[in-house]
Amino acid sequence: MARPNEEVEALLNEYADLLSITGGDAFKARAYEKAARAIGGYPEDISRLDDKGLREIPNVGKSIADKVAEFLRTGHMKVLDERRTAIPAGVRELITIPTLGPKKAMQLHQELGIASVDALVKAIEGDELRGLKGFGPKTADNILHGVELMQQAGDRILLSAATDIAEETVAALREATGCDPEHCVYAGSLRRMRETIGDIDLLVAAEDPVPVMDAFIALPHTAEVIAHGEKKTSVRTVKGLQLDLRVLPPASFGAGLQYFTGSQAHNIRTREIAVRKGLKLSEYGLFHAKSGRRKAAATEEEVYAALGLPWIPPTLREDRGEVAAGLAGDLPRLVTEGDLRGDLHTHTDLTDGLSSLEDMVATAAARGYAYYAVTDHAPKLSMQRMTDEKILAQRERLRALAGRYKKLRLLHGTELNIGPDGEVDWPGEFLAGFDLCVASIHSHFTLDRAAQTRRLIRACENPYVAVIGHPTTRQIGRRPPIDADLDAVFAACARTGTALEVNSHPHRLDLNDELILRARHHGAVFAIDSDAHSTTHLAHTRYGVGTAQRGWLTPDEVINTWTWQRLKSFLARKRKSA
Incomplete structure (x- = not known):
């Protein structure tokens, strides 16, 4: 697939x-x-x-x-x-x-x-x-x-790959069966936007499940039918991924969606509330325990409401306090992709990107952004062969492009390399010419904990560094995170006014949701960036936003949801210490 x-x-x-x-x-x-x-x-x-x-x-x-x-x-x-x-x-x-x-x-x-x-x-x-x-x-x-x-x-795949497969399968099922798009969806850990997915749960509402199940096993990607029934059918794709389809009566669809979205721990919490209210909650609905009369089932909203809860976004359903927050009326208004006003970390073919400056800017404009930063690599990432002359020539090209885009403010930035001692590529007088600088670790991943912590904190203290890019350097299933005292780093970011990146590349998703939760307690702010290396990568922000939601981030905590004036003031405040 x-x-x-x-x-x-x-x-x-x-x-x-x-x-x-x-x-x-x-x-x-x-x-x-x-x-x-x-x-x-x-x-x-x-x-x-x-x-x-x-x-x-x-x-x-x-x-x-x-x-x-x-x-x-x-x-x-x-x-x-x-x-x-x-x-x-x-x-x-x-x-x-x-x-x-x-x-x-x-x-x-x-x-x-x-x-x-x-x-x-x-x-x-x-x-x-x-x-x-x-x-x-x-x-x-x-x-x-x-x-x-x-x-x-193990056999888990990245969030992005699972999303592609699920969306393709759902589209094919809708076309084959004519079912209502709102009643043919994916659920499970994919709907909760976990960073890796073991198998994909699909849910369809239909009075007659047989045609739906038959259409499912007939889809072209099916290599093996593991189980074929009226309530559940499981197949293995040609790539070895298991897909589980459940068909429920339309009247039970909301309860089924809540149940099969999970997580298990979240469902235990909701069932506990149901029991205290004399109710019983299952995938078929919320029922009065004594009479068996159904109280709610058609939509997730009415199921949660009958439990005395607001609708809880799927990305929060991990039993990390969301039920208590819902009962207290304290659920956050989570950041969404529509809240993003710009992207602050992207690359072009001047270094290791695949698309031209012109194409990247045009795609950013088509996404409706208010501002957009080009941040190609700096010289110490030697394989990219960056020079002062090249970066300055790019700045002139970007300034010339600005006249074509009246609604898009173009920012010239760079992604600096954080050296083993925390130094970055260019001196302050040169960095002052950039609109913003992202600083990231690209080497010396095995330094000891104290050294890694020092280098990150020193980078935070650089007045020209606005964002720490992919802070732990991890690549999912490929490279472990560096060993650093991240709480000390988070505190330094809060103290210095340096944003922490939620890097949206599906192999990174760095910071992850658990670290975002920790960084929030220190009062840090964040940037959800694509780290795009081609025009198609600009859409990766959907995965960064999902990760940010899992970390309970609100728009006010994400600097690239802010107006340009507010972002400009944020960038200027730090530079005053230079």
């Missing part, structure tokens, strides 16, 4: 890894990685492009375009199949460990004969890596943490 772009992106990344394992040309591996990113972020469906169209994608030359065309035509990429055959399956398994890497995986296989994750864990626990070059105690600990991350992820 993944878009062809995403399938090809994964294959090209795998090929780049396999090239690295076998000691292949590093430049060639890097070229495949760049092509993978370009294809993954390309706005058009690549399966509809001819050879010429494929070669027009940035970083995709003739050789790579031919391999992509071969896969789209046959479902296979010969060179990838050959590499897979040439490299032991166990080594390919090792490179899935987030903290390991292809070269170290091959070294372990060649020098110690390790060819599985289990064998690697046993070797570390048996101290068999002692003396192996590049595998000190800290590396071993990082590998074990990577194995833990991989095992935690």
Whole structure:
């Protein structure tokens, strides 16, 4: 069910890894990685492009375009199949460990004969890596943490991938059955916007469930029917994801939606209230316990109201105080995507983005933003080859574009690199020329806790740093967060007037919901940014907003919901200390 772009992106990344394992040309591996990113972020469906169209994608030359065309035509990429055959399956398994890497995986296989994750864990626990070059105690600990991350992820997929599959399935069911769109939806942890999803729960209201269930198992992505009944049908897709469909009578739909959205802990709280009121709550409705007479069921709103509660947004339903807040009338007005007036962290093809400055600005304008910041990488991220001259030339191009967009204020910014001592790329007199600066950690992820804490706090104290980007640096299932005293960092952000980013990229969602809750207690403010590297990525803010809602954020706590005048004052206040 993944878009062809995403399938090809994964294959090209795998090929780049396999090239690295076998000691292949590093430049060639890097070229495949760049092509993978370009294809993954390309706005058009690549399966509809001819050879010429494929070669027009940035970083995709003739050789790579031919391999992509071969896969789209046959479902296979010969060179990838050959590499897979040439490299032991166990080594390919090792490179899935987030903290390991292809070269170290091959070294372990060649020098110690390790060819599985289990064998690697046993070797570390048996101290068999002692003396192996590049595998000190800290590396071993990082590998074990990577194995833990991989095992935690299991068969779970990212929120964005699950959303795509669920929305496609719901649309297909609506078309096949003609059911009311409001009565054909997804529920479960996906509706609660959890960052990873194990399986997808779907809910349909229908008097006759048989046609709906038959249409469901007939959908093109179905590879296996796990169970087929009138109340519940489960299928496994061609990608191995389980989808569970339940059909309820229309009169019970609201109760069913509340029940199957969960979480389990939230449902226990609501059932406790029902019991205290002499009621019984189930997926079929809210009933009087003695008479069995139904009190509420058709909509979630009437079910919650009958319990003495306001409707509780799905993103809050995790038993983290939302029921008590509802009973007290203290539920927050959560930030929504419609509240966002701008995006403060985006990239163009001047550094590692895939789209031009002009295209990114045009897409931002089409989203109805009031302001929009371009924040390409600064020089210390050396692979991006930024220079003073390049960034200043971009500033002139951006200023020239401003005349075309009367309703969109264009901001010239940069994403600075927070060095190991907390220093950033440019001196203050140069930073003063930017409208705003985001500062992020891009290296030295394994520094000790005290050092990581110091570098982040020092960055917060820089008068030109307005936002700390992806504060923990984690990538879901790929890279663990840095070890830092985040409460000290949150307090420093509140003290210095520095915003914490909720990075909306589906692989990051950083800060996550639990850390947002902690940062709020320190009085910090936040920025929900896309970190877009292509025009299609600007829409990632939906996932950042979902994460922010799970952290109970209101519009007043998110600086890019503010008017330009208020945001401008916020930025200016900090610079006064320079």
